[in-house]
Amino acid sequence: MERIDRRLGLLFALPVSAILAGAFLAPLLVVAIFSTMPQKVFDFLHWPDFSSYRVILEQGYWRSILWSLGLAFTATALLLVICWPLAYGMARVFGRFTLVLTVLVVMSLFVSENIRLFGWFLTLMKGGLIEGHLRAWFGQGFEGLLFNVPAILFGLVYVYLPFMLFPLAQGIAMVPDDARAAAFDLGASRWQVFTQIELPLAAPGIMVGSLLTFVLSAGAIAEAKLLGGRAVIVIADDIETAFTFAQNWPLGSALSMVLIAVVGTLVILGLRRVDLDAIMGRRR
Amino acid sequence: MMLNRRQFQLGLAGALGAAALPGAAGAQSRDNELNILCWEGYNTDSVLGPFRSAHPGATVRAESGTSDPDMINKIRAGEINIWDLINLNQPWARDQMYPEGLIKPLDKERFMPLFDKFLPEFRGPYPLAFADDGALLGLPQRYGPFCFVVNTDKISREMAEDQGWNLFLDPALAGRYGVLTYDNWNLIxxxxAAGIDPFSPLSADQKQRFTEVATxxxxNSKVRSGDLVAMNIALINGEIDAYFxxxxxxxxxxxxxxxxxxxxxxxxxxPIDGKGGVVWIELTSTVNNPNLSPLAAEFLEFVHQPEIAKAVAFAEGTYNPVANMGDPETMALFDEEELDAIQWDTLPEEMARSVEFDSMPDYDELIQIYTAIRR
Structure with missing residues (x-):
């Protein structure tokens, strides 16, 4: 009876499994197949010629990929530095104020990313909130703060801050007070406690936060378009152009596959180094 | 939990029933449903509200796209069964959507009389609304010349018109202009600016010249953005004096x-027979939906009523002249401020200096060059 029951359970799970396969794997498979099709076709009824991958190599698309990865790496590093003290405070110091801070940060997510970025556009532009005020007060302005790489980085850091902050706070909360106290008792300096106790024990939180922000930043587009004034072209921008104005679905698919492969490899390498179960609280 | 055969059969029947639902809904008559894929404007309350009031039981949905190809992608990707109307710039209907069977012709008897009330440019009737086989593919409504924009406090209109595209090659303007990155328009x-007719096949020399000028x-541009609001703000606050x-x-x-x-x-x-401008004209067509809603043709007629045509011209976002301004009844609805916003004073001469936005024979190669330069 137990065996029949298990088989029935499997059968009942089939529809959900089919939906999951259809919703997650099928679109990826479609993109993967499209990426092998000849240039500018809109169906699968052609022999694969992998020409899009050749186009990517020949036409310098690697530059956009490098820009996206470089910006994502830098934004992730900046977020780690910015969020560590904040997350530390949330996990150890702020007490009830942590809730207020959490609500404030989460509330920002309720507003569309584009609207928030446009708010910054109005703040940073020439004649905007900052330059306009300075000019009114001191009679001298400057050339605005937009349309450059730092502006894109600022946008990435601003938009993806919550995705680093919360996993990091969770990671820091996992460091047992006893371990820290024991280290101090044994004569460890503040720096030693930080590098040898806190960082390794909070590693799952650091890794999850870093992966989230890195993956999201690598695929980001609005920051470079709006705040960066397309000072650099990111890979997501090229993918969008390939699918729309170029009407070249195979090229767009191939660019997506390259991005998925690069980011996927980095994520898998990263995940192999941490125990995700630890941060989920299953094994402590 | 133990499952018996009856429970399992019940569960399976439920799952199958749920799976069959979308198919069942798809087979239903669509008398009371209308889905419109359009540029922003047709999806506003001022346009849809009165239509919904006239058809109280109907579900009318409109979605605005961010570009012509973005909207065509939806139809190409299998949404042909969903949409009833599609509103795009003029070359797509003739060159791509009709030959590919994505749209179906309109009833000439019903719609040809509408052309009589259009502005003279469209009264002809407007040739790009027709296929080579004579089929009526769509109705024109909004339109506008599309070249470049200046701040006339910094660069006078006369000077800009005289210099034309050379303005952006003038070293004096280097670092003082933006590029509004509407990719297909940038190519044109x-x-x-390179002195080439974009709508004829390009020679190798011309492609080289295109590359040099585009680079x-x-x-030399200071700002590159696909956002027209951002570009206008940069123009108003003095960050730039013009945008390409x-x-x-x-x-x-x-x-x-x-x-x-x-x-x-x-x-x-x-460079195009002496003309330096290009004009876009939107055409609204019926999608080749196997189960096309009868409300599609009704909506198409509805938007050409004077009040609604005015609402289309001044819907939220951007404001544009409409072909219906040839009808005195529609024209009377525009006030001076609105006419000034759409540059009505110079519109006829700007139209006379413009050619139609058309498909480009070398588009594929030029967009490759363009995306490479952009990087």
Whole structure:
């Protein structure tokens, strides 16, 4: 009876499994197949010629990929530095104020990313909130703060801050007070406690936060378009152009596959180094 | 939990029933449903509200796209069964959607009389609304010259019109202009700036010239953005004095807001039979939906009523002239401020200096060059 029951359970799970396969794997498979099709076709009824991958190599698309990865790496590093003290405070110091801070940060997510970025556009532009005020007060302005790489980085850091902050706070909360106290008792300096106790024990939180922000930043587009004034072209921008104005679905698919492969490899390498179960609280 | 056969069968029947539901809904008659894929404007309450009131039981849905190809992608990707109307710029219907069977012709008997009330340019009737086989593919409504935009406090209209596209090659303007990155329009305008007719096949020399000019205009630009509001703001606050690619469509929101120094410019001369401007004209067509809603044709008629045509012209976002302004009853609905926002004073001469937005024979190669330069 137990065996029949298990088989029935499997059968009942089939529809959900089919939906999951259809919703997650099928679109990826479609993109993967499209990426092998000849240039500018809109169906699968052609022999694969992998020409899009050749186009990517020949036409310098690697530059956009490098820009996206470089910006994502830098934004992730900046977020780690910015969020560590904040997350530390949330996990150890702020007490009830942590809730207020959490609500404030989460509330920002309720507003569309584009609207928030446009708010910054109005703040940073020439004649905007900052330059306009300075000019009114001191009679001298400057050339605005937009349309450059730092502006894109600022946008990435601003938009993806919550995705680093919360996993990091969770990671820091996992460091047992006893371990820290024991280290101090044994004569460890503040720096030693930080590098040898806190960082390794909070590693799952650091890794999850870093992966989230890195993956999201690598695929980001609005920051470079709006705040960066397309000072650099990111890979997501090229993918969008390939699918729309170029009407070249195979090229767009191939660019997506390259991005998925690069980011996927980095994520898998990263995940192999941490125990995700630890941060989920299953094994402590 | 233990399951018995009866429970399992019940569960399976439920799952199968749920799976069959979308199919069942798809087979239903669509008398009370209308789905419109359009540029922003047709999806506003001022346009849809009165239609919904006239058809109380109907579900009318409109979604605005961000570009022509973005909308065509939806139809190509299998949404042909969903949409009833599609509203795109003029070359797509004739060159791609009709030959590919994505749209179906309109009833000439029903719609041809509408052309009689259009402006003279469209009364002919408008040739790009027809296929080579004579089928009526769509109805024109909004339109506008599309070249570039200047701040007339910094660069006079006369000077900009005289200099035309050379303005952006003038070292004096280097670092003082933006590029509104509407990719397909940029290609047309880079050709114009290079003294090339974009709608004819390009020679190797011309492609080289295109590359040089596009590189130079990109390199010397201060701002590159696909957002017309961002570009207008940069123009108004003095960050730039002009932007490459733009026209009534992009300048009108700023002008209607009182910033009348923001002005779309159509060059006096250019490389296409002496003409230096290009005009876009939207066509609204019925999608080749196997189960097309009868409300599609009704909506198409409805938007050409004077009040609704005015609402289409001044829907939210951007403000544009409409072909219906040839009808005195529609024209009477526009006030002076609105006419000034859409540059009505110079519109006929700008139209006379413009050619139709058309498909480009070398588009594929030029967009590759363009994306490479952009990087």
């Amino acid at each position: 305008h880079f050709c114009m 130079r205009i990109f390199q 690619t733009g026209g009534t469509y992009t300048a009108s929101p700023a002008r209607y807001d009182g910033q009348t120094q923001v002005r779309g410019i159509t060059p006096r001369s250019g």
